[in-house]
Amino acid sequence: MKIENISDLQVLVHTARAGTLTAAAHALGITPAAASATLKRLEAQLGARLFERSTRAMRLTPQGQTLLDYAVRAFELLDEGESLVTADRGELVGTLRVASPSDLTRSTLLPWFDEFLALHPGVQLSLSVGDRPLDVMRDEVDVALRYGALADSRLVARAFALTNPLLTASPDYLRRHPAPRVPQDLVHHNCLIFNRSGRRHRVWRFAQNGQWTEVRVNGNRSVDDASLAREWTVAGYGISLKSALDVRNDIREGRLVRLLADWETEPYPLHALLPSGRFVPARVRAFVDFLALKFEALLAVA
Missing domain, CATH: 3.40.190.10 (Periplasmic binding protein-like II)
Structure with a gap:
Protein backbone atom coordinates (compact mmCIF):
# COMPACT_ATOMS: atom_id res chain seq x y z
CA MET A 1 0.00 0.00 0.00
CA LYS A 2 1.37 3.41 -0.97
CA ILE A 3 0.99 6.89 0.54
CA GLU A 4 -2.52 8.05 -0.32
CA ASN A 5 -2.23 11.72 0.58
CA ILE A 6 1.04 13.59 0.11
CA SER A 7 -0.08 16.28 2.56
CA ASP A 8 0.20 13.64 5.31
CA LEU A 9 3.95 13.96 4.88
CA GLN A 10 3.73 17.43 6.43
CA VAL A 11 3.20 15.71 9.78
CA LEU A 12 6.41 13.74 9.24
CA VAL A 13 8.36 16.89 8.31
CA HIS A 14 7.07 19.02 11.18
CA THR A 15 7.47 16.28 13.76
CA ALA A 16 11.08 15.72 12.68
CA ARG A 17 11.79 19.44 12.96
CA ALA A 18 9.98 20.08 16.24
CA GLY A 19 10.75 16.80 17.99
CA THR A 20 7.20 16.25 19.27
CA LEU A 21 3.81 15.55 17.76
CA THR A 22 2.25 18.29 19.89
CA ALA A 23 4.56 20.95 18.43
CA ALA A 24 4.00 19.59 14.92
CA ALA A 25 0.24 19.70 15.40
CA HIS A 26 0.45 23.29 16.63
CA ALA A 27 2.49 24.33 13.57
CA LEU A 28 0.01 22.67 11.24
CA GLY A 29 -3.09 23.98 13.00
CA ILE A 30 -4.48 20.54 13.83
CA THR A 31 -5.00 18.62 17.06
CA PRO A 32 -2.31 16.32 18.47
CA ALA A 33 -4.75 13.45 18.09
CA ALA A 34 -5.14 14.19 14.39
CA ALA A 35 -1.37 14.42 13.96
CA SER A 36 -0.88 11.11 15.75
CA ALA A 37 -3.55 9.43 13.61
CA THR A 38 -1.93 10.75 10.43
CA LEU A 39 1.49 9.45 11.44
CA LYS A 40 0.08 6.03 12.32
CA ARG A 41 -1.70 5.94 8.96
CA LEU A 42 1.57 6.73 7.17
CA GLU A 43 3.39 3.96 9.02
CA ALA A 44 0.59 1.50 8.23
CA GLN A 45 0.60 2.42 4.55
CA LEU A 46 4.37 2.00 4.32
CA GLY A 47 4.65 -0.98 6.64
CA ALA A 48 7.54 0.73 8.43
CA ARG A 49 8.11 2.51 11.72
CA LEU A 50 9.08 6.14 11.09
CA PHE A 51 9.80 7.33 14.65
CA GLU A 52 11.07 5.88 17.90
CA ARG A 53 8.70 7.32 20.49
CA SER A 54 9.56 8.33 24.05
CA THR A 55 7.86 10.43 26.72
CA ARG A 56 10.03 13.45 25.89
CA ALA A 57 10.65 13.41 22.15
CA MET A 58 10.39 11.46 18.93
CA ARG A 59 13.48 10.32 17.08
CA LEU A 60 13.52 9.34 13.43
CA THR A 61 14.25 5.74 12.53
CA PRO A 62 16.57 5.10 9.56
CA GLN A 63 13.46 4.49 7.44
CA GLY A 64 11.94 7.72 8.74
CA GLN A 65 15.07 9.68 7.88
CA THR A 66 15.05 8.31 4.34
CA LEU A 67 11.40 9.26 3.83
CA LEU A 68 11.99 12.68 5.39
CA ASP A 69 14.78 13.48 2.93
CA TYR A 70 12.55 12.64 -0.02
CA ALA A 71 9.50 14.38 1.49
CA VAL A 72 11.42 17.63 1.96
CA ARG A 73 12.65 17.45 -1.62
CA ALA A 74 9.11 16.69 -2.85
CA PHE A 75 7.71 19.80 -1.21
CA GLU A 76 10.60 21.85 -2.61
CA LEU A 77 9.80 20.56 -6.10
CA LEU A 78 6.15 21.52 -5.64
CA ASP A 79 7.28 24.94 -4.51
CA GLU A 80 9.50 25.18 -7.57
CA GLY A 81 6.63 24.19 -9.84
CA GLU A 82 4.38 26.79 -8.25
CA SER A 83 7.03 29.45 -8.79
CA LEU A 84 7.47 28.51 -12.45
CA VAL A 85 3.72 28.56 -13.09
CA THR A 86 3.19 31.91 -11.40
CA ALA A 87 6.28 33.35 -13.08
CA ASP A 88 4.38 33.17 -16.36
CA ARG A 89 1.93 35.68 -14.86
CA GLY A 90 4.72 37.89 -13.58
CA ASN A 164 32.07 48.42 12.47
CA PRO A 165 30.30 48.41 15.85
CA LEU A 166 30.08 51.78 17.55
CA LEU A 167 30.67 52.53 21.22
CA THR A 168 27.84 54.73 22.51
CA ALA A 169 26.26 56.15 25.64
CA SER A 170 23.36 58.51 26.30
CA PRO A 171 23.84 62.21 27.11
CA ASP A 172 22.34 61.50 30.54
CA TYR A 173 24.90 58.81 31.30
CA LEU A 174 27.73 61.11 30.18
CA ARG A 175 26.47 63.88 32.47
CA ARG A 176 26.95 61.48 35.38
CA HIS A 177 30.15 59.79 34.22
CA PRO A 178 33.20 61.19 32.41
CA ALA A 179 33.47 59.93 28.83
CA PRO A 180 36.24 57.37 28.28
CA ARG A 181 39.30 58.78 26.52
CA VAL A 182 41.01 55.46 25.81
CA PRO A 183 39.61 51.91 25.72
CA GLN A 184 41.17 51.06 29.11
CA ASP A 185 38.89 53.66 30.72
CA LEU A 186 35.97 51.31 30.07
CA VAL A 187 36.91 49.20 33.11
CA HIS A 188 35.58 52.11 35.22
CA HIS A 189 32.23 52.19 33.43
CA ASN A 190 29.03 50.17 33.51
CA CYS A 191 29.17 48.31 30.20
CA LEU A 192 26.03 46.66 28.90
CA ILE A 193 26.88 43.13 27.79
CA PHE A 194 25.27 41.55 24.74
CA ASN A 195 25.11 37.75 24.79
CA ARG A 196 25.97 36.11 21.48
CA SER A 197 25.03 32.47 20.93
CA GLY A 198 24.73 31.91 24.67
CA ARG A 199 28.09 33.53 25.52
CA ARG A 200 28.61 36.93 27.10
CA HIS A 201 30.59 39.22 24.83
CA ARG A 202 32.81 40.75 27.54
CA VAL A 203 36.05 41.29 25.60
CA TRP A 204 35.87 44.40 23.43
CA ARG A 205 38.67 45.04 20.91
CA PHE A 206 39.86 48.40 19.62
CA ALA A 207 42.65 49.44 17.26
CA GLN A 208 44.60 52.61 16.59
CA ASN A 209 47.43 52.95 14.07
CA GLY A 210 47.19 49.23 13.37
CA GLN A 211 47.71 48.21 17.00
CA TRP A 212 44.91 46.23 18.65
CA THR A 213 44.07 46.27 22.33
CA GLU A 214 41.55 44.21 24.30
CA VAL A 215 39.50 45.36 27.26
CA ARG A 216 37.54 43.02 29.48
CA VAL A 217 34.45 45.00 30.41
CA ASN A 218 31.94 44.52 33.20
CA GLY A 219 28.47 45.77 34.01
CA ASN A 220 25.34 45.03 35.98
CA ARG A 221 23.23 44.06 32.94
CA SER A 222 23.59 41.49 30.19
CA VAL A 223 20.99 40.41 27.66
CA ASP A 224 20.60 38.27 24.53
CA ASP A 225 18.22 40.78 22.89
CA ALA A 226 20.08 43.49 20.96
CA SER A 227 17.03 45.74 20.92
CA LEU A 228 16.84 45.74 24.70
CA ALA A 229 20.58 46.44 24.97
CA ARG A 230 20.07 49.53 22.80
CA GLU A 231 17.05 50.65 24.87
CA TRP A 232 19.09 50.35 28.08
CA THR A 233 21.84 52.45 26.51
CA VAL A 234 19.38 55.15 25.45
CA ALA A 235 17.88 55.11 28.97
CA GLY A 236 21.28 55.93 30.45
CA TYR A 237 22.11 52.66 32.17
CA GLY A 238 25.56 52.26 30.64
CA ILE A 239 27.80 52.03 27.58
CA SER A 240 27.25 49.54 24.76
CA LEU A 241 29.09 48.34 21.66
CA LYS A 242 26.57 47.75 18.89
CA SER A 243 26.22 47.60 15.14
CA ALA A 244 26.34 50.97 13.42
CA LEU A 245 23.14 50.01 11.58
CA ASP A 246 21.30 49.61 14.88
CA VAL A 247 22.33 52.89 16.51
CA ARG A 248 22.63 55.27 13.56
CA ASN A 249 19.18 56.83 14.10
CA ASP A 250 19.80 57.33 17.83
CA ILE A 251 23.11 59.08 17.13
CA ARG A 252 21.60 61.29 14.42
CA GLU A 253 18.69 62.31 16.66
CA GLY A 254 20.85 62.91 19.75
CA ARG A 255 19.65 60.02 21.91
CA LEU A 256 23.14 58.49 21.86
CA VAL A 257 26.66 59.90 21.65
CA ARG A 258 29.47 58.06 19.91
CA LEU A 259 32.54 57.43 22.08
CA LEU A 260 36.19 56.72 21.17
CA ALA A 261 35.47 57.77 17.60
CA ASP A 262 39.18 57.80 16.75
CA TRP A 263 39.49 54.11 17.61
CA GLU A 264 38.65 51.30 15.18
CA THR A 265 36.55 48.25 16.07
CA GLU A 266 36.38 44.82 14.44
CA PRO A 267 34.23 44.57 11.28
CA TYR A 268 30.76 43.19 11.88
Missing part, protein backbone atom coordinates in the same frame (compact mmCIF):
# COMPACT_ATOMS: atom_id res chain seq x y z
CA GLU A 91 3.51 37.48 -9.99
CA LEU A 92 5.23 36.40 -6.80
CA VAL A 93 3.13 34.24 -4.51
CA GLY A 94 3.49 32.15 -1.38
CA THR A 95 4.86 32.49 2.11
CA LEU A 96 8.22 34.16 2.65
CA ARG A 97 9.82 32.84 5.86
CA VAL A 98 12.38 35.29 7.24
CA ALA A 99 14.48 35.34 10.41
CA SER A 100 16.10 38.63 11.40
CA PRO A 101 17.86 40.28 14.37
CA SER A 102 15.65 42.15 16.81
CA ASP A 103 17.19 45.62 16.72
CA LEU A 104 17.87 45.66 12.99
CA THR A 105 14.26 44.65 12.38
CA ARG A 106 12.86 47.50 14.45
CA SER A 107 15.35 50.18 13.39
CA THR A 108 15.60 49.41 9.67
CA LEU A 109 13.75 46.45 8.23
CA LEU A 110 10.09 46.93 9.15
CA PRO A 111 9.30 49.63 6.56
CA TRP A 112 11.23 47.64 3.95
CA PHE A 113 9.09 44.57 4.68
CA ASP A 114 5.98 46.75 4.25
CA GLU A 115 7.25 48.06 0.93
CA PHE A 116 8.08 44.60 -0.42
CA LEU A 117 4.64 43.24 0.52
CA ALA A 118 2.96 46.24 -1.08
CA LEU A 119 4.90 45.58 -4.30
CA HIS A 120 3.98 41.88 -4.22
CA PRO A 121 0.48 41.42 -2.76
CA GLY A 122 0.56 37.69 -3.47
CA VAL A 123 3.35 37.17 -0.91
CA GLN A 124 2.73 36.52 2.78
CA LEU A 125 5.47 37.24 5.34
CA SER A 126 6.22 34.86 8.20
CA LEU A 127 8.76 36.68 10.37
CA SER A 128 10.86 35.27 13.21
CA VAL A 129 12.58 38.04 15.19
CA GLY A 130 15.37 37.34 17.65
CA ASP A 131 19.09 37.32 18.26
CA ARG A 132 19.53 33.61 18.93
CA PRO A 133 20.52 32.16 15.57
CA LEU A 134 18.16 29.63 14.07
CA ASP A 135 19.31 26.45 12.37
CA VAL A 136 18.68 27.54 8.81
CA MET A 137 19.08 24.01 7.52
CA ARG A 138 16.56 22.53 9.95
CA ASP A 139 14.06 25.26 10.75
CA GLU A 140 11.41 26.55 8.40
CA VAL A 141 13.34 29.57 7.19
CA ASP A 142 13.81 30.67 3.59
CA VAL A 143 16.33 33.38 4.42
CA ALA A 144 18.01 34.44 7.66
CA LEU A 145 19.67 37.80 8.19
CA ARG A 146 22.60 37.31 10.53
CA TYR A 147 25.46 39.39 11.89
CA GLY A 148 28.99 38.09 12.38
CA ALA A 149 31.40 35.66 10.78
CA LEU A 150 30.04 32.59 9.01
CA ALA A 151 30.90 29.14 10.26
CA ASP A 152 28.49 26.84 8.40
CA SER A 153 29.76 25.90 4.94
CA ARG A 154 26.38 24.34 4.08
CA LEU A 155 24.88 27.81 3.72
CA VAL A 156 24.82 30.21 0.82
CA ALA A 157 25.63 33.72 2.01
CA ARG A 158 25.09 37.08 0.38
CA ALA A 159 26.84 40.02 2.02
CA PHE A 160 24.59 43.02 2.67
CA ALA A 161 26.75 45.30 4.77
CA LEU A 162 30.16 45.48 6.40
CA THR A 163 30.12 47.93 9.27
CA PRO A 269 29.29 41.87 8.60
CA LEU A 270 25.62 41.32 7.89
CA HIS A 271 24.66 38.46 5.55
CA ALA A 272 21.56 36.90 4.09
CA LEU A 273 21.83 33.14 4.60
CA LEU A 274 20.07 30.47 2.55
CA PRO A 275 20.44 26.66 2.69
CA SER A 276 22.73 25.62 -0.15
CA GLY A 277 20.89 22.43 -1.05
CA ARG A 278 17.44 23.94 -1.19
CA PHE A 279 15.61 25.29 -4.21
CA VAL A 280 15.24 29.06 -3.91
CA PRO A 281 11.77 30.22 -4.98
CA ALA A 282 11.40 33.36 -7.07
CA ARG A 283 9.87 35.28 -4.14
CA VAL A 284 12.98 34.58 -2.02
CA ARG A 285 15.38 35.62 -4.78
CA ALA A 286 13.35 38.79 -5.34
CA PHE A 287 13.33 39.57 -1.61
CA VAL A 288 17.09 39.14 -1.25
CA ASP A 289 17.70 41.34 -4.31
CA PHE A 290 15.31 43.93 -2.88
CA LEU A 291 17.14 44.05 0.46
CA ALA A 292 20.53 44.23 -1.25
CA LEU A 293 19.45 47.39 -3.10
CA LYS A 294 18.03 48.87 0.11
CA PHE A 295 21.24 48.31 2.06
CA GLU A 296 23.33 49.64 -0.82
CA ALA A 297 21.30 52.86 -0.83
CA LEU A 298 21.39 53.12 2.97
CA LEU A 299 25.15 52.75 3.21
CA ALA A 300 25.70 55.20 0.34
CA VAL A 301 24.28 58.02 2.45
CA ALA A 302 25.50 56.82 5.85
